[in-house]
Amino acid sequence: NAGVTQTPKFQVLKTGQSMTLQCAQDMNHNSMYWYRQDPGMGLRLIYYSASEGTTDKGEVPNGYNVSRLNKREFSLRLESAAPSQTSVYFCASSAAGTSGGYEQFFGPGTRLTVL
């Protein structure tokens, strides 16, 4: 049971480049999330997917797009990277209350630097 996995672990982009961050979970969770974490800040929600086939904006969606490819996978795309998107990105998944709690399980993160 790997839990939540993310690729890549590290990435450096130039301004204007695009990339996709991959996330997969093997816990059969319905809900998946993408967060960003900046120094001295808590986690801020970018996008979430309550269930396969649905996605919704979180607090800071501008500059990002997402795809819920199937129940296991939820990807985050930066179409034209900007220095303000330099951050650590975390993917998480949750059974969303169906198993007694709203606990979210987090991946190890992707450290992205945009030059």
Added chain:
Amino acid sequence: GESVGLHLPTLSVQEGDNSIINCAYSNSASDYFIWYKQESGKGPQFIIDIRSNMDKRQGQRVTVLLNKTVKHLSLQIAATQPGDSAVYFCAENNPPRGSTLGRLYFGRGTQLTVWP
């Protein structure tokens, strides 16, 4: 959006002492609260949670207290160890109306440092 804040950004304790990390939340409709521990370079890790119909919940060396009157949450760590050094986040769940979605709002975190 809703905000979850922490009273102190840093906390230093001696090994073996008890630690108390505080958190204030603003949304009285939040129904679930959770504490995460984040070690350097890692993702957040679940510590303990509590539902809004409870005042206290205990785990292994940890206790969470919820005071809904003043909208305050605390995490108590007994006999703090060097391995407890990390950033601790509280989060509240406030799902969209009519939804059971677990949508968490995180505070900024408290850095706990344990001295030998």
